[in-house]
Amino acid sequence: MWRSVFLHEFIDHRITNCQALAGRPTPASLALAADDTAESGTNAAPIRRGSGFEYVLDAPLGQVIGVSCRVRLMYPLNPQPFMFPVIRLGAGAELLLWPQSHPLPDLSGTLALARLWLGSSFKNLGNIVLPARRFVEFRLDWHTSGQARILADGQLVAYANAVAPGAMLSVDRVAFGMLNLQPAATPPVYHLSRVFVRVLQRPDALAHLSKLLPRVKVADENRCHARAVGNILAQVDALRQFMAQVHQALSQNWSAQAGPAAGPFKPEAVEAHALSTEAVAALVGMLRTSDFADTARFLEPFEKFLRILHATLPQQFAALAAQIDGTKIVPEDCRAAYEQALNDNSAAFGPLIKLMTEASDRVRAIAAGN
Amino acid sequence: MANLPALQQFAATHGFGLTAPLRHAQVRRLAQYWLPQMRFYWDERFHPVALDDIFAMVEDQFAAMPPAAQDAFRVNKMVRTGPLTGEVRGFDPPVVHVPDGAVQQGNIFVPAVRVLNEGTPAREALSLPEVASSAMVTHGASFRASDQFFGPLVTLSGGNTAVAGDPFLPRADEPDPAHPGERRPRVTVMAALHNLLELLKYELAVDAAGDDYPPDALRGNFNIAGMLLLRTSPQVPPLSAEELRNFVLALIAAHESNGAMPDPPPGWRLNRLAWDAVTRFAFLEYSFFYAYNDFERYQTALFDNEHEGDDEGCCLVFERNAINVAASSSDPDALRRVVPHSIITSVHEEYQDADLLKFIAPPPPDPDRLARDAVDFTVYIAGGSHATYLTPGTHDLVDFQDTWGFVDENAPILYVIAPAVLALAIILAIIEHFVDTEDFTSEEGVHAGPHDIVGGDPAGVAAHVVMLPMSANNHVYRPANEALLLLRSYAGKWGAHDGIVDISPPFPTKTARYFRKLLSKL
Numbered sequence: 070m071w072r073s074v075f076l077h078e079f080i081d082h083r084i085t086n087c088q089a090l091a092g093r094p095t096p097a098s099l100a101l102a103a104d105d106t107a108e109s110g111t112n113a114a115p116i117r118r119g120s121g122f123e124y125v126l127d128a129p130l131g132q133v134i135g136v137s138c139r140v141r142l143m144y145p146l147n148p149q150p151f152m153f154p155v156i157r158l159g160a161g162a163e164l165l166l167w168p169q170s171h172p173l174p175d176l177s178g179t180l181a182l183a184r185l186w187l188g189s190s191f192k193n194l195g196n197i198v199l200p201a202r203r204f205v206e207f208r209l210d211w212h213t214s215g216q217a218r219i220l221a222d223g224q225l226v227a228y229a230n231a232v233a234p235g236a237m238l239s240v241d242r243v244a245f246g247m248l249n250l251q252p253a254a255t256p257p258v259y260h261l262s263r264v265f266v267r268v269l270q271r272p273d274a275l276a277h278l279s280k281l282l283p284r285v286k287v288a289d290e291n292r293c294h295a296r297a298v299g300n301i302l303a304q305v306d307a308l309r310q311f312m313a314q315v316h317q318a319l320s321q322n323w324s325a326q327a328g329p330a331a332g333p334f335k336p337e338a339v340e341a342h343a344l345s346t347e348a349v350a351a352l353v354g355m356l357r358t359s360d361f362a363d364t365a366r367f368l369e370p371f372e373k374f375l376r377i378l379h380a381t382l383p384q385q386f387a388a389l390a391a392q393i394d395g396t397k398i399v400p401e402d403c404r405a406a407y408e409q410a411l412n413d414n415s416a417a418f419g420p421l422i423k424l425m426t427e428a429s430d431r432v433r434a435i436a437a438g439n
Numbered sequence: 440m441a442n443l444p445a446l447q448q449f450a451a452t453h454g455f456g457l458t459a460p461l462r463h464a465q466v467r468r469l470a471q472y473w474l475p476q477m478r479f480y481w482d483e484r485f486h487p488v489a490l491d492d493i494f495a496m497v498e499d500q501f502a503a504m505p506p507a508a509q510d511a512f513r514v515n516k517m518v519r520t521g522p523l524t525g526e527v528r529g530f531d532p533p534v535v536h537v538p539d540g541a542v543q544q545g546n547i548f549v550p551a552v553r554v555l556n557e558g559t560p561a562r563e564a565l566s567l568p569e570v571a572s573s574a575m576v577t578h579g580a581s582f583r584a585s586d587q588f589f590g591p592l593v594t595l596s597g598g599n600t601a602v603a604g605d606p607f608l609p610r611a612d613e614p615d616p617a618h619p620g621e622r623r624p625r626v627t628v629m630a631a632l633h634n635l636l637e638l639l640k641y642e643l644a645v646d647a648a649g650d651d652y653p654p655d656a657l658r659g660n661f662n663i664a665g666m667l668l669l670r671t672s673p674q675v676p677p678l679s680a681e682e683l684r685n686f687v688l689a690l691i692a693a694h695e696s697n698g699a700m701p702d703p704p705p706g707w708r709l710n711r712l713a714w715d716a717v718t719r720f721a722f723l724e725y726s727f728f729y730a731y732n733d734f735e736r737y738q739t740a741l742f743d744n745e746h747e748g749d750d751e752g753c754c755l756v757f758e759r760n761a762i763n764v765a766a767s768s769s770d771p772d773a774l775r776r777v778v779p780h781s782i783i784t785s786v787h788e789e790y791q792d793a794d795l796l797k798f799i800a801p802p803p804p805d806p807d808r809l810a811r812d813a814v815d816f817t818v819y820i821a822g823g824s825h826a827t828y829l830t831p832g833t834h835d836l837v838d839f840q841d842t843w844g845f846v847d848e849n850a851p852i853l854y855v856i857a858p859a860v861l862a863l864a865i866i867l868a869i870i871e872h873f874v875d876t877e878d879f880t881s882e883e884g885v886h887a888g889p890h891d892i893v894g895g896d897p898a899g900v901a902a903h904v905v906m907l908p909m910s911a912n913n914h915v916y917r918p919a920n921e922a923l924l925l926l927r928s929y930a931g932k933w934g935a936h937d938g939i940v941d942i943s944p945p946f947p948t949k950t951a952r953y954f955r956k957l958l959s960k961l
Contacts, residue, residue, distance in 0.1 A: 070877045081798045086960055088792065090839050137874050139835070161853040210874060228458065265835055267874065276842035280850040286700040287851035294850035301853055304864040305871075307571075312868065345869045352734075352866065357744070375865070393864050398857040410854035416547045418855050425859030432861045 070277070071137055071267040074158075075124055076242040079103040079112045080262050086383050089243070090283055092126040096110045097248055111204070114246070115142070115257035121246020122239070122264075129159070134213035134309070135269030136162050136238070140207045140245065141262045144156065144179055144199035146172050149258050152184065153205075157243045158266065161238035166201035168199065177201060180326070181226055183219055187211060188236040194219055195324025204262050212269070213237060214312040216320075226325040227284040228333040234313040240268060271302055281356045283417060287410045293403035300398045311382070311389050315341075318381050337377050344374035352424075361420035364427065372431045390436035441570040442653035443924055447916045449652060453644050456911025457637045458721075461766045464776060464912035467906050469762075470630035472775050473723060473755055473816060477626065478831065480822030480881045482601050482737075484590045485749075486609035487904055489627040489725040490926040490946075493748075493933065494562040496611065496730075497533045497588045512587055514579050516602055517542065517551045524795075525551045532578040532588070533701035535654045535931075536565040537571075565929050572945065573653045574931030578730075579721045580747055585731035595885065595898060600649075606786060606884040609895050609900055624900045628752075629726040629927075631907035633950055634759060635717045639663065640691050654930035655914065660947040665953055667714055668707045675706030716958055720780065721759045722950055725904075727825065728933075734824040737879060747934025750946045751825045753784040753818050754953045778802065778810045781957065784818060784827040786878075789952045792839040795829055796960050817888075821878035828880050836876040844956040 077087040084101050085094055100124050105112045114122070138156050144166075152167040163186040168179045178200040197219060199205070208220040215234035219227040245264050275298065287293075319341070321334035321337045348371040355361050380388040399407040415422075458466050464616055479486060488496070501512060513529030516536060520526050525542030535555045541548040552575075556564035561576065578584055591601060591607035601607045608624040615623035642661045645652050652658070664687045668678070678686075682704055689701040690709075703709050732749035757779050765773035779799055786793040802813035819828045828834050886893050887902035907927060908914050915924050932945050 070836065070838060071834075071874050072842060073791075073839050076835075076837050078830075080795065082800055083798055083960075086796065086798065088795075088837060088839070133872075135871065144900065155679040222487055265837075267835075269871060269874075270842075272846045273842050274867040276845040277873075278867060278871055279845040281844075282852050284849055285851040285855055287854055289850075293849070294853075295855040297857070298846060299852050301860070301864065302865070305867045306858065308864055308868040309871075342872075345872070349866060349869045349873070357735075371862075371865075381628065390861060394861050396860055398853055398860050398863075403854075406851075407857065410851055414855050422856060422859065425856055425862045428862035428865075429859045432865065 070271060071135060071269045072130075073267050074126075074130070074240065074264075075264065075266040076122045077122070077245075077265075079114055079261075082112070084114070084204075087124070089124055090126055090130075091128065092124055092242075093209070095123040095125060098122040100125070101246065111262050112116065113260040114260035116246045116259050116261060117253070117255060117257050118247050118250045119252025121244060121248035123242055123244040126244045126254050127238070129239055130268055130270060131239050131269045132271035133158075133161070133238040133240050134236075134271050136209070136211050136240075137267040137269075138162075138209045138264040139206055139263065140164075141264075142199070142263075143182070143204045144168070144201060144257055144259045145257070146176060146179070146201045147256060147258070152182075153247055153258055154244075154249065155259075156209075156243070156264065156266070158243055158268070159238060159240040161236075161240065162211065164207075165198065166197075172201065178248065184365065185209070185211070185217060185229075188238065190233070192229055192232050194229055195322075196326040197221060197226045197324070198326075199259075204260070206263070213311045213360070214316055216316050224325075225333070228320070228323045230320045230322060230333075231313070235310065237271070241395045243361055264296070271306075272298070274305065275301065281353060281381065282356040282421075285410055285414055287406050290399075290406065291402055293406055296400050297403070300396060300400070304393045304396055307389060307392065311378075311385055313321075314385060315378055315381050337381065341377040342376050344370040348374060355424070356421070360422075361424060364424050367424065368428060368431065371428055372435070375435050377433060383438075387436040387438075390432055394433065441566050441568065441929070442924075443921055443928070445653050446655055446924065446928060447918060447921075449645075450914065450916030453641060454911070455641065455916055457634050457641065457909040457914075458632045459634065459637065459911060460763055461632065461774075461910065463465065463906070463908050463910040465766055466632045466908075466910055467904075469632065469774050470723060470725075470849045470904050470906060472811065473779075474628070474630075474889050475725060475753060476817040476850065476886065476892060476901060477628075477727075477902070478817060478819045478880065478882055478886055479606065479884035480820065480879055481603045481606035481884040483820065483822050483884055484733065484887070485585060485729045485731045485825075486611070486613050487626045487628050488589065488631075488730055489903075490728060491562075492589075492611055492627070493576065493578075493728075493730060494533055494560070498560070500588050501532055512579060512705075514577060514584075516554060517544075517549055518554060521553045525559075528952065532553050532584070533561045533576055534578070535561050535570070535574060535576050537569050537574045538933075540843040548601065560755070562925070565925050570898055570929065570931060572930045574929070576929075576931065576933055577747055577935035580935035582731065582733050582736070582745060585733075585747060589730035589812050601882040603881065606898065608885060613901065624671060624885075625903060626900060627903045627905055629728065629905045629907055630724065631720060631726075631909050631948075632723050633661075633662075633909060634721045635950075635954065636691065636694070636759075638950065639687070639717055643688055643691075646680065646684060655928045656930045656946055657928055657948060659719060660949075661951045661954070663713070663717070666955075666958065667710050667717070668703055671706055671708055677705070678704055690714070701863075710811055713958055713961055716954070719759060720957070721757045721762060722953055723755040723757060723779075724752060724949060724953065725754070726750060726946075726949070727820070727827070728946070729825050731934075732824060737823045738877065746944070748913055748932065748944055748946070750933070750944060751826050751827050752786050752949055753782065753827050754949070755816070756781045756783065756953075756957060764833075771805075772809060775809045775811070778814060779816075781960075782816065783827065783953045783956050784829060785949060785952065786826040787824065787836065787838075789955070790840050791837065793837045794952070794956045795827075796956050797829055798960075802829050819880035819882075820884075821880050824878055825906075826878050828878065829880045829881050834878040834880065836878055 157163040165261035168181040319338035351366040536552040893899035
């Protein structure tokens with residue numbers, strides 16, 4: 070689960086009543102007021118030119134390799150022929166909408182181009198429909214392996230497979246609305262009834278795995294812990310680069326409005342996602358219950374997932390497997406501590422080590438073409 | 440060790456009473472009036488029960504099983520048979536056990552326990568001297584066992600498969616007053632009123648007693664004295680517990696006598712916001728206790744979990760002045776006209792900072808209106824996790840904790856699994872794609888709440904409030920309430936867990952947690 074950064078559900082009439090990492094709203098944000106109007110039908114913030122909310126984090130988040138933003142938005146029938154910002158994370162990520170100048174023929178909404186600023190460039194994700202009379206929850210997900218997608222009420226409406234692959238962001242604030250535009254005495258451009266931001270930082274996956282395992286105590290000499298962590302994270306970095314190539318091979322840019330009709334994902338991509346999720350869910354279940362009796366629940370989907378990756382990019386797969394396999398996570402001068410930890414915990418971790426060893430063997434076999 | 444006489448004596452010596460000027464009968468009426476409307480998820484299998492049910496429902500149903508079926512629901516525990524030897528034995532549920540060191544099994548040592556209620560009622564075992572924070576109550580530590588004893592038998596329409604609109608009914612039941620001889624499902628919640636100032640004062644007395652105060656799950660959790668002082672510079676050394684306690688006691692004495700406030704210790708200043716909150720507010724807290732958390736049944740996620748014993752709840756924050764005036768009014772409805780300041784609900788763990796606080800906008804004055812006519816106090820209970828929300832639908836599970844700490848603290852885990860770097864790196868890369876975890880709440884499950892609100896609801900079930908009496912004229916530490924004290928003061932865990940990371944909970948009070956949330960929003 071990615072790290073929560075900011076959640077505003079406009080739960081009451083205090084605009085500062087949000088949930089967030091430690092930080093504070095800027096003074097200009099305090100002018101925004103949430104209200105339950107006839108137009109919005111629920112407690113929501115009307116966003117006009119010059120209005121919005123900016124929340125500055127006490128401690129900026131570094132090494133951000135994924136962002137997930139949700140905004141519940143309603144765009145009344147008053148098409149504004151200018152591009153406006155919806156949500157921004159630091160200087161590195163921003164979602165903007167550029168509505169067409171006329172509403173849809175049935176007046177149910179307006180078509181708008183979703184533009185994503187990521188890292189240092191814009192990417193057009195495609196046209197999406199902004200309903201005029203109800204709120205729609207847009208969700209923007211981006212991961213440094215290059216995948217970016219927009220979902221509307223849970224349905225995929227736009228996808229791109231090579232958005233800033235390898236980028237790593239810093240997030241010092243969350244802003245929604247149009248604070249940066251010249252104020253104007255106009256009706257609200259749109260209404261927001263919910264804003265939620267999550268990010269993935271580079272060490273987060275390791276943190277989640279650590280939470281599922283009992284504590285192991287080993288004295289930290291020569292900064293062994295930090296070096297071991299650095300070594301494993303570097304291997305995951307290499308895997309992400311590989312996955313960026315896989316995504317580009319197994320998917321294509323797509324939007325619900327413009328297609329292509331084949332959809333964004335090849336069947337292998339869908340299957341690979343399902344298998345990887347199934348494998349890790351099974352592993353998590355084993356860790357939680359200590360029940361390693363049926364290791365096939367993890368190993369089989371894990372192997373099938375890897376076979377899809379191997380079939381997609383066999384040479385790169387083999388090269389990467391050899392590279393990672395040859396890496397010493399624990400530095401040589403930390404070896405004594407490593408061996409001691411292994412001895413001390415062999416009983417408790419025996420089933421897990423056996424399972425991971427078996428999984429590694431299967432990776433090697435696949436890499437070797439077996 | 441459990442020592443109810445000592446708890447009772449301490450309360451008598453220190454003039455226990457946390458609700459003045461409200462007497463117990465007034466508190467009870469207030470709690471019954473504000474009993475939240477609870478909307479359960481349609482697929483919910485475990486509804487709130489009384490602590491007593493944790494024993495009675497298991498014992499009654501286990502006794503009613505055919506002997507041949509009982510074996511499958513005995514609780515297997517490793518118990519000591521000699522200085523180094525042990526064996527796994529099955530015990531009739533529920534079981535109360537305490538740690539009993541380790542015994543050798545082959546080449547390894549495994550933890551053993553001592554079961555305290557072999558052949559005797561489990562509930563009585565809670566009063567034994569061995570029972571402390573390391574004790575555990577369990578009826579099997581599995582979904583299968585909990586479902587057997589607490590899981591639903593039928594849906595609203597009499598079926599056995601729940602769907603939206605035809606939810607499972609609570610398993611706990613009671614005689615149906617409208618249909619003699621029949622029974623009806625029920626939910627039970629616990630309620631208590633705490634004036635924060637009086638609570639703090641009593642907690643300071645408990646703190647001063649140190650280890651002389653026996654384990655008591657009701658005490659020790661409102662440890663907010665440290666929040667009342669702020670350093671004037673980062674270099675100021677910490678205060679001792681005694682210095683802090685003495686200052687806060689002097690502060691309380693000055694407040695109660697309208698005297699001059701004492702000067703804070705050198706290098707410290709009073710946190711006026713926190714002090715104002717302590718003196719200004721009273722919390723009406725509702726606790727929902729569930730036999731089992733089966734969150735993992737609802738999704739595939741990294742955070743999902745399952746365990747016995749799950750305490751959740753919500754809280755109404757009242758201005759003390761308002762309820763004090765109402766309590767002494769000749770208008771019998773005066774207390775019911777007091778509009779709460781805010782609502783707080785508990786959502787998963789406090790460290791995730793996911794709890795919700797909603798300020799209540801004062802409605803326009805209307806002498807004929809009762810407060811509840813203007814305030815919607817409906818809570819939506821998430822399926823399985825039992826997180827308590829204020830709106831129906833799907834809720835992203837939020838978690839603001841700093842996860843770097845887990846990497847930092849448990850980096851040595853890499854030493855153990857380093858040889859499998861190939862699999863480890865791939866697993867970590869996959870984990871990066873587990874973006875969310877969600878809670879599911881619904882309007883289409885069973886509803887519970889005050890009879891005059893839920894009584895005519897086709898999906899309504901009976902709801903009862905078990906009061907934790909906290910008033911001077913009737914409180915939980917009085918001998919007459921000893922049975923309740925035995926359960927609620929129990930400081931051990933209310934559930935076991937079979938996994939390698941134990942997340943089964945004790946049942947502390949949530950007052951401090953609610954206070955911290957309130958303070959963060961004032």
